[in-house]
Amino acid sequence: MKSDDREPWVQPSPAGEAERLRSRRPRVSVITPSYNQARFLERTIRSVIRQGYPHLEYIVIDGGSTDGSVEIIRKYADRLAFWISEPDGGQANALNKGMARVTGDIVGWVNSDDFYYPGAIDAAVDAFATDPTMGFVYGRGNRVDERDALIEPFMFTRPFDVDALAHGVDYILQPTVFMRRGALAAVDPMDATLHWTLDWDLWIRLGRKFPARMIDHVTAASREYGETKTSKGGFERMAEIQRIVRRHTGDEVSVGYLNYLMFTILDALPSSKIPAQASIAAGIHDVLGVCRDLLRNGKVQQAPGTDRARDLRALRVEHRLRRIPGTGRRLVRAVVPLRARRVVGRLLERTFERLLKSL
Numbered sequence: 001m002k003s004d005d006r007e008p009w010v011q012p013s014p015a016g017e018a019e020r021l022r023s024r025r026p027r028v029s030v031i032t033p034s035y036n037q038a039r040f041l042e043r044t045i046r047s048v049i050r051q052g053y054p055h056l057e058y059i060v061i062d063g064g065s066t067d068g069s070v071e072i073i074r075k076y077a078d079r080l081a082f083w084i085s086e087p088d089g090g091q092a093n094a095l096n097k098g099m100a101r102v103t104g105d106i107v108g109w110v111n112s113d114d115f116y117y118p119g120a121i122d123a124a125v126d127a128f129a130t131d132p133t134m135g136f137v138y139g140r141g142n143r144v145d146e147r148d149a150l151i152e153p154f155m156f157t158r159p160f161d162v163d164a165l166a167h168g169v170d171y172i173l174q175p176t177v178f179m180r181r182g183a184l185a186a187v188d189p190m191d192a193t194l195h196w197t198l199d200w201d202l203w204i205r206l207g208r209k210f211p212a213r214m215i216d217h218v219t220a221a222s223r224e225y226g227e228t229k230t231s232k233g234g235f236e237r238m239a240e241i242q243r244i245v246r247r248h249t250g251d252e253v254s255v256g257y258l259n260y261l262m263f264t265i266l267d268a269l270p271s272s273k274i275p276a277q278a279s280i281a282a283g284i285h286d287v288l289g290v291c292r293d294l295l296r297n298g299k300v301q302q303a304p305g306t307d308r309a310r311d312l313r314a315l316r317v318e319h320r321l322r323r324i325p326g327t328g329r330r331l332v333r334a335v336v337p338l339r340a341r342r343v344v345g346r347l348l349e350r351t352f353e354r355l356l357k358s359l
Contacts, residue, residue, distance in 0.1 A: 006189075007092075007093065007096040007189035007190070007192055008096050008097050008099070008100035008189070009096055009099055009100055009184075009185075009188070009189040010099040010100065010102055010107070010181055010184045010185050011100070011185060012181075012182060012185040013105055013180075013181045013182040013185070017105050017132065017180075017181070017182050018132040018133075020105050021105055021106070021128045021129055021132035021180070022129050022132055023129070024125055024126065024129045025054075025055060026055065026104065026105040026106055026125065026128070027055045027056075027057055027103060027104035027105060027106075028053055028055060028056055028057065028104045028105075028106045028107075028108070028121050028124070028125065028178075029057040029058075029059065029081075029102035029103065029104030029106070029107045029108070029181075030048050030056065030057070030058050030059070030107075030108045030109065030110060030121075031059045031060075031061065031095060031098035031099065031102070031107070031108070031109040031110075032044055032045065032048070032058075032059070032060045032061070032109065032110055032111065032112050033061050033062075033063070033091050033094035033095050033098065033109065033111060033112065034060065034061070034062045034063065034065065034069060034094075034111075034112030035062065035063035035064070035065055035069075035094075035112075036063075036065045036066065036067045036069060037065070037067075037069060037112040037113050038065065038067040038068040038069045038072060040112060040113040040223065041069050041072050041073070041112045041113075042072050042075075043115050043148070044110055044111070044112050044113065044114060044115050045058075045060070045072070045073075045076050045079075046115075047110070047115035047116040047117075048110060048116060049076065049079050050118070051116060051118070051119075051120060051121045051122070053121040053122065053125070055104075056121070057081040057102065057103060057104050058079065058080050058081055059080065059081055059082045059083065059098045059101055059102065060073055060080055060082075060083040060084075061083070061084060061088070061094040061095070061097050061098045062083065062084065062085035062086075063085075063086070063087060063088045063094055064085055064086055064087040064088075065085060069085070069112075070085050073085065081101075082101055084097075089192055090192060090195065091111075091195070091198065092189075092190040092191060092192040092193075092194060092195075092198045093192045095109060095190055095198075096189045096190055096192070099184065099189070099190075102181060104181060105128075105180065105181050105182075106124060106125065106128055106178050106179070106180065106181065107178065107179045107180075107181050107184060108120075108121075108124070108175075108177060108178040108179070109174075109175070109177075110175045110220065111174070111175065113223040114174075114175040114220060114221060114222050114223055115148075115175075115220065115221050115223075116175070116219065116220050117218055117219060117220060117221065119217065120139070120176075120217070120219040120220060121178075123139060123215050123217040123219060124137055124139075124178035124215070124219075127178075127213060127215045128178075128180065131211070131213070132180070133210070133211060134180060134183075134210060134211050134212055134213055135179065135180055135183035135206040135207065135209060135210025135211065135212050136177055136178060136179040136180065136183065136203070136206055136207075136210070136212050137177070137178055137212065137213050137214070137215050138157075138160075138172045138173070138176045138177045138178075138212070138213075138214055138215070138219075139157075139176040139214070139215045139216070139217045139218065139219030139220070140153065140154065140157050140173075140176065140214075140216065140217065140218045140219065141153075141154045141157070141173035141175065141176045141218065141219055141220045141221060141222060142154060142218065142220075142221045142222070143221070143222055143223075143224050144221045144222070144223055144224070145223070145224065145225060146223065146225045148221070151224060153218075154173045154222065156169055156170075156171035157171055157172070157173065157176075157214060158171050158214065159213075159214050160207065160211075160212040160213055160214055162204060162207035162208060162212075165200075165203060165204055165207060166204050166245075166248040166249050166254075167245075167249055167251075167254045167255060167256060168254070168255055168256040168259075168295050169256040169259055169260070169295060170197075170199075170200040170203070170256070172199075172200075172203050173220065173222055174199045174222065175219070175220035175221070175222055176219040176220045177199075177203070179206065180210070183206055183209065183210045184206070186209060186210075187202070187205045187206055187209065188205070190202055194240060194243075194244075195233075195237075195240065196233050196237045196240050196241070197237075197240050197241060197243075197244045200244060201244055201247070201248075204244075204248050234264060234267075234268070235264060235268075237260075237264070238257075238260060238261055238264050241256075241257055241260055242257055245257045255291050255294050255295060256295075258287065258291055259288065259291040259292070259295065262284045262285075262287050262288045262291070263288070265284055266281060266284055269281060269284075
């Protein structure tokens with residue numbers, strides 16, 4: 001990469017970081033990346049400002065919105081340390097630009113359709129005061145709809161374990177995270193080639209270098225609706241998740257990857273023309289059951305289908321499904337879009353054939 005092509009990134013904290021964190025009065029920097037989210041942006045901004053934290057540095061990086069977002073940002077400009085509206089290279093690039101401007105010892109980011117609950121910043125400040133060596137802390141959170149109504153609490157949150165994070169699911173709800181600036185400066189910028197997993201990748205990289213901790217506080221809400229990036233990811237998102245698995249574990253398939261894949265297949269199955277959908281769905285639910293048990297029991301480094309003596313015997317796929325010739329190939333070709341199939345098709349075929357034929 002040419003020097004002028006490098007992503008911008010956070011600068012190290014000045015000397016005395018630990019003492020400032022222990023004081024319970026450190027500066028806290030919060031970044032909001034945004035693009036055409038006017039209908040939610042003011043809710044997000046107000047949730048940050050209303051934290052009432054006296055040493056807040058709030059930065060908004062807008063990607064050149066044309067939907068009225070800039071007018072909303074201007075309305076709160078006197079409460080912002082910095083804001084800009086210009087085209088960028090996507091969310092990771094916007095965040096990296098914001099990170100390059102932070103001066104706080106604690107750094108968080110809340111996307112422009114998510115929001116903080118009261119006391120979020122205070123809970124993070126208290127946690128770092130207790131242990132200023134931590135790389136990051138994260139809290140509990142909720143999934144909410146377009147009207148802020150609760151869908152469900154984010155159920156995956158658990159105490160920090162970097163191996164469980166790399167081999168399992170991303171159990172950290174992004175807006176609940178607050179990071180130590182000194183730790184951020186010790187890792188590379190967010191990967192601008194990632195669209196769905198840039199936060200997961202960052203948590204793993206930080207977690208390999210520094211301790212992290214879950215705090216028992218409902219910190220933030222993540223908004224879920226039809227136009228969200230994750231909801232539209234489909235099999236392109238799965239290809240990116242596989243990149244993360246390969247990058248951080250060296251494996252092609254993990255328990256977490258398989259868990260996400262099964263849900264993606266279930267979502268795509270009804271619109272396909274593949275026969276025996278009920279049988280296939282039943283088999284997929286059995287695979288999900290094994291994934292769920294492994295995730296619950298912390299056995300995330302044992303991917304289903306890699307230990308025939310244990311995990312494959314635990315799978316119970318209906319017998320009629322196993323008699324369908326070429327099930328893996330037919331399933332992949334029926335439900336996976338061609339663009340994604342070129343990337344992950346053969347892997348998925350092998351995965352399904354192993355899971356469905358090796359019993």
